[in-house]
């Protein structure tokens with residue numbers, strides 16, 4: 436089937452099913468092009484919570500679709516490829532978090548949205564890279580805070596807020612591939628360019644960058660900044676949107692190696708099949724959903 440026919444069929448089926456397509460900024464270009472909503476984890480959680488569609492097709496990774504199911508338990512949440520996971524989210528289990536909570540019984544638990552629904556059920560408040568600083572600031576009178584699972588995001592947030600955090604030894608294996616040497620080399624090649632990186636990068640990389648921003652934070656920065664060249668330290672799927680929205684500017688990936696294979700699993704063909712066959716469903720069990728929703732709702736209350 437040629438591309439325009441495929442898109443036409445997706446649009447027809449979307450209307451028939453009363454579905455919306457939510458797409459994360461790292462998805463491949465052809466999937467970004469069929470998005471009703473394109474954004475970072477925070478924006479997509481908000482979009483999911485507000486939609487009046489019956490079906491949410493989530494083009495991203497599993498924890499994102501689970502978050503949509505947590506927020507909208509009565510809607511059908513589908514993923515075009517059910518194998519799209521997040522290796523960082525898998526770095527902490529519910530039982531591991533329970534042990535950590537026992538060691539720090541008075542601590543408030545902040546959990547990155549990149550966690551399973553089961554882990555979310557054990558945390559007090561969620562955060563994303565887009566609001567982690569604000570979430571920690573909202574807890575300023577709290578004596579002890581556990582932050583899971585991303586030690587690098589946790590480190591970044593603690594430097595921004597002057598708050599000590601009890602960290603878990605998790606990290607994003609994709610962003611860990613971005614090295615300080617990459618910044619040095621790219622700055623040499625493009626001396627006028629600004630460097631923006633994701634806060635999942637290591638502290639050494641963040642220290643050398645001009646800004647650390649969530650993926651949609653990067654989109655806003657690219658629009659508003661006077662810089663005409665920007666070096667982008669995150670998953671290179673990001674460059675498709677940046678280039679499309681800012682055709683007059685130049686964007687360079689900081690590293691070609693930092694590819695999230697899970698984010699690349701979704702395609703237009705799989706999205707069409709997803710709408711045709713109404714699969715694969717992501718459904719969070721009720722007891723987990725109720726507990727996890729408290730933590731996600733609490734995050735959404737923080738501006």
Ligand code: 13P
Nearest residue numbers: 475476477563564649650
């Ligand atoms: P954002 O919320 O910034 O889009 O990040 C999600 C993610 O998984 C980054 O690796």
Ligand code: SF4
Nearest residue numbers: 521522523607609695
């Ligand atoms: Fe998870 Fe990293 Fe992929 Fe984001 S880029 S989905 S944190 S593995």
